Amino acid sequence: MNDFLRVLLLQDHNTRVVMAGACLFGAASGLVGTFLLMRKRSLLGDTIGHSTLPGVAMAFLIAWAAGGEGRSFVLLALGAAASGFAGIAALWAVRRFSRVKEDAALAVVLGVFFGSGIALFSAIQDLPGANAAGLERLIYGNPASLTSGDSMLVAGVCLMIAMLGFVFFKEMKLVCFDEAFAAAGGWPVRIMDLALLAAVVLITVTGLQTVGALLSVALLVTPPAAARFWSDRLEIMSLAAALIGGLGAGLGVLWSAMAPGLPAGALVVLATSALFAASLLGGTRCGLFFQIQNRTGAARRLDREHVLRALFECGRDGTLAVDEKTLKSHRSWHTSSLRRALHRLIGENRIATDPANQGLRLTATGLAEARRIVRNHRLWELYLIEHAAVAPGRVDRDADLIEHAIDPAIVQQLEDTLDKIGNPGVVPANPEARV
Amino acid sequence: MSEIPLHIRDLNVAYGKKLVLWDANLTVASGRATAIVGPNGAGKSTLLKAALGLIPAASGEVRFFGQPLGRVRRRVAYVPQRESVDWDFPVNARDVVTMGLYRRIGWIRPVRAKHRRLAEEALADVGLGDFANRQISQLSGGQQQRVFLARALVQRADLYLMDEPFASVDAATEAAILETLDKLRAEGRSIVCVHHDLETVAGAFDEAVLLNMRVVAQGPCADVLSPENLRKTYGARLSLLSDAMHDLTRPHGPGPTGR
Numbered sequence: 001m002n003d004f005l006r007v008l009l010l011q012d013h014n015t016r017v018v019m020a021g022a023c024l025f026g027a028a029s030g031l032v033g034t035f036l037l038m039r040k041r042s043l044l045g046d047t048i049g050h051s052t053l054p055g056v057a058m059a060f061l062i063a064w065a066a067g068g069e070g071r072s073f074v075l076l077a078l079g080a081a082a083s084g085f086a087g088i089a090a091l092w093a094v095r096r097f098s099r100v101k102e103d104a105a106l107a108v109v110l111g112v113f114f115g116s117g118i119a120l121f122s123a124i125q126d127l128p129g130a131n132a133a134g135l136e137r138l139i140y141g142n143p144a145s146l147t148s149g150d151s152m153l154v155a156g157v158c159l160m161i162a163m164l165g166f167v168f169f170k171e172m173k174l175v176c177f178d179e180a181f182a183a184a185g186g187w188p189v190r191i192m193d194l195a196l197l198a199a200v201v202l203i204t205v206t207g208l209q210t211v212g213a214l215l216s217v218a219l220l221v222t223p224p225a226a227a228r229f230w231s232d233r234l235e236i237m238s239l240a241a242a243l244i245g246g247l248g249a250g251l252g253v254l255w256s257a258m259a260p261g262l263p264a265g266a267l268v269v270l271a272t273s274a275l276f277a278a279s280l281l282g283g284t285r286c287g288l289f290f291q292i293q294n295r296t297g298a299a300r301r302l303d304r305e306h307v308l309r310a311l312f313e314c315g316r317d318g319t320l321a322v323d324e325k326t327l328k329s330h331r332s333w334h335t336s337s338l339r340r341a342l343h344r345l346i347g348e349n350r351i352a353t354d355p356a357n358q359g360l361r362l363t364a365t366g367l368a369e370a371r372r373i374v375r376n377h378r379l380w381e382l383y384l385i386e387h388a389a390v391a392p393g394r395v396d397r398d399a400d401l402i403e404h405a406i407d408p409a410i411v412q413q414l415e416d417t418l419d420k421i422g423n424p425g426v427v428p429a430n431p432e433a434r435v
Numbered sequence: 436m437s438e439i440p441l442h443i444r445d446l447n448v449a450y451g452k453k454l455v456l457w458d459a460n461l462t463v464a465s466g467r468a469t470a471i472v473g474p475n476g477a478g479k480s481t482l483l484k485a486a487l488g489l490i491p492a493a494s495g496e497v498r499f500f501g502q503p504l505g506r507v508r509r510r511v512a513y514v515p516q517r518e519s520v521d522w523d524f525p526v527n528a529r530d531v532v533t534m535g536l537y538r539r540i541g542w543i544r545p546v547r548a549k550h551r552r553l554a555e556e557a558l559a560d561v562g563l564g565d566f567a568n569r570q571i572s573q574l575s576g577g578q579q580q581r582v583f584l585a586r587a588l589v590q591r592a593d594l595y596l597m598d599e600p601f602a603s604v605d606a607a608t609e610a611a612i613l614e615t616l617d618k619l620r621a622e623g624r625s626i627v628c629v630h631h632d633l634e635t636v637a638g639a640f641d642e643a644v645l646l647n648m649r650v651v652a653q654g655p656c657a658d659v660l661s662p663e664n665l666r667k668t669y670g671a672r673l674s675l676l677s678d679a680m681h682d683l684t685r686p687h688g689p690g691p692t693g694r
Contacts, residue, residue: 170537187537232526237525
């Protein structure tokens, strides 16, 4: 329990270093990933991640041959970066000189690089005197192995990338949205794509210790995918992605500090995925919860308005009580939803059961609301018939008053039309009849 | 005045081994609206894209206002096909239109309030004044097309290259585009449109280019849209078109007397 608190309160210098490095990496990864996702190149992150492996192994071998320890992160990171760029070059070559499609090219390059990486790793295991134990942490990730120096390096690279992302945000947005338009406008689309890939390689390499090579794609793609559930603006979405990435990485590191037996990289990815799941469910934009709530909310509102309107129309402008049977035949309701709507309206004191003849009648407040609803509906119906061809975008039946959505002058004109049709003071029984 | 907005000479474009444009020659008249017409797969969009350098040309020369495109980019605006982008992209209509100003704003510099205002004015010009804040996936197809048009308008270019702006749009959008074409012409700007609908060519455009892998005919609509030329362009599919052709050519002189 004491250990738990120590970790949670970041009391150890080492924990603080690891946390800072992991969070910064997560944030930068989310930002770069936003562009990658928007450019529809998510899987490229996977291929780049896997293609860093042979570079790590080669760097280790070179250091070993030179008599060194071969475990310095900087050296291994350089090897990983070189190998990542080689992976990109291989991808480009496959695409350029063959008719292989993008997805197949990604799979081919991933296979070749990952395969050779694995082969080299087993060769290293058998080398006499080489201590290859430290290499594992770069494949599966182990944030606890971050030293202060490593963390500084990670922080430096991440800050640089985040700054570049901020500075060239507008240009990247353009290229991601409409490549052809950008190219026609003279923007160097190829170079910007290459810059994005370079950023992905750098991020992947800095994340080797946090999530490892194999899962690096998860921290590139999951945060922006989650962020998409929170915003419709790329600016906000990218900030949210950085936040989710940083938070996910931080939570993952805490989790792994409390569960030392489990692979830390996987926990970081799982923590980020949990944030994705939360966004999928609770996101304000198309999150499942909001979708369901909107749908049931809209259905309920519609039922409520229909009941009030039906009572108003069947009961001679709300003056008479109406029995449930008449109400039911007035419109094609589900009995259950009609009952629920009636129940809610009684609860809200909009309608009351009439003691005399077992029917339902509108209360004073209910009558006022019904009158407003019926007027709104009829005016909208008229508007749809007369003006909507010109301005369909203005139709918003949920607006409390039609005046909130369209010009009062037009409302006045519609009212005049209604007056002319008859049933003065109220509304026509059927606006379509006059067309 | 005599400056030729777009001059294409012997343009050849190949996809792999297959030649899709064959020695295309084209001179766009200044201050007029030109339609590029032809059957599916005739290379209409390819012609625009190759002229803009979006796809490599095997050979040929393209001159905008007598110069290579790189030197006159500000005078040329491009309206890609609506289907070419993902409309679920997290931007609103104003953001998209502002993209037409990025070139003028330049690298790194931020979008300012005055740019946003210009974008809103362009949106109002195409009848979308109230939609600036609308996420683009919440727009109808026709409205999306108009957003693209506004993005080109905001560039205040001298030559507008549009790829199928009339493809599957609603009546309001069609009217808005036609009105825009008129306004641009009145200001002396030139327009080149890839167009799919033979029946509306003569009504909306001054000039026509008939294209089927090579340029079959070009010039004023009345001269170009003859049964002879259409037969050469559309080949065997002509039988389907004969009625349309009849309607097309009748008001413009020669008429299909031999039909």
